[in-house]
Amino acid sequence: MDNKGLFITFEGPDGSGKTTQIRKLADELERRKLPYLLTREPGGTEISDKIRAIILNPENLRLEDTTEILLYAASRSQHVKEKIMPALHERKIVLCDRFVDASIAYQGYGLVQSIDTIKTINRFATGGLSPDRTYMIDVSPEAGRRRMRARSGPEAGITRAAGDLDRIERRALAYHARVREGFFALYRENKQRILLINGENRPEIVFDTIMHDFERALKHWHGKTD
Template identity: 35%
Template sequence: MFITLEGMDGSGKTTAIKTLKSFLEKQGYEVLMTREPGGHKISEEIRNLVLSDNAEGIHPWTEALLYIASRKEHIDKVILPALKENKIVICDRYMDSTSAYQGHARGIGIDVVDSVQHSVLDGCVPDLTVYFDISLEESNKRLTSRDDEKNRLDREGSTFKEKVEQGYKILINKYPERFKVVDASQSIKNVQEQTNKIILEAIKNYEKRKSNR
């Protein structure tokens, strides 16, 4: 089963993912945790480029296509081989990030970006996407309090981030059968418990559907 986690920067998804692997392994599942952009040697190189200050002023389509190229390598070299081994694959960000950030916030268009992604990625769509929902105000507050160095997208202005948030809401409405929403404004413990429950339930339902085929 292929599961992705999405949300605004500072939403807590990366923190939640830290306990998720051990939780699922205790349930008897073999789990691969990965991230985007990145997850593979070439993909990590593209990540370093596209998030660096050297990419300042990059054309929206160039930015989008770099993310998609990184994703293609990640899928072919990491994600699909793991799925073929019947592992649970959980990825921190995936195609919906490109649809929200470049498709909507950069003005290319979600449908256009989705069409390109489906073609390039051979229809490799997640079985479940968990969206970590927090307000833009809370997102900015958490980012400001973090000690780590901010990348180029972290430093984008409020107008851009508002459009990203709008993009995610559009995607949630567009793909309601795939998205589940976590209230990420709660405590870390509650967010982790929500996430674990949603994902374990989805895995059980996935296994039932497979056994009934």
């Protein structure tokens, strides 16, 4: 898909610290006065956020796995067309907290659903859009669970008390272990695009690793757009 922007995604298991890191990168772009868009999935638009609330609501216990796959793709389709592609056409740096890799890891590997089907659905949903660079921050399911339980605040339109988890986060550690293996598989298949980072290091070390790589990506992007 032809655009002149730079599309950067952050991925990793729940509790990996990716949201903290993507916000730190956004702050750096703000400091440099570079044009950027910071967004997230599921969500990112009014319609996508409504779908997010359905997906993550712990009360939706009867939500089928196939429905979950389609809801994520529907949210993503709206997000790409309404927000991501316009920003890329404006030559912005788009920072997105999760994208198609997350669906492959969480619904494909985590729920043991067809990887090929999920890839096909998401190619249709995104028009074939793929990130230029992905920062995949790894953390063990046990460490991720400890971090998640320490969090609090509003999420997906639902007020979360300290220690509360959303519908996906509440799944068994075995599920989250499969998700992590899915991310590893994606990394092995896409080493040119994905940088794998140890998320159990101190946050400042993780960010230094990201910035060192991002500087090269930025230089390459400037070389293509000049």
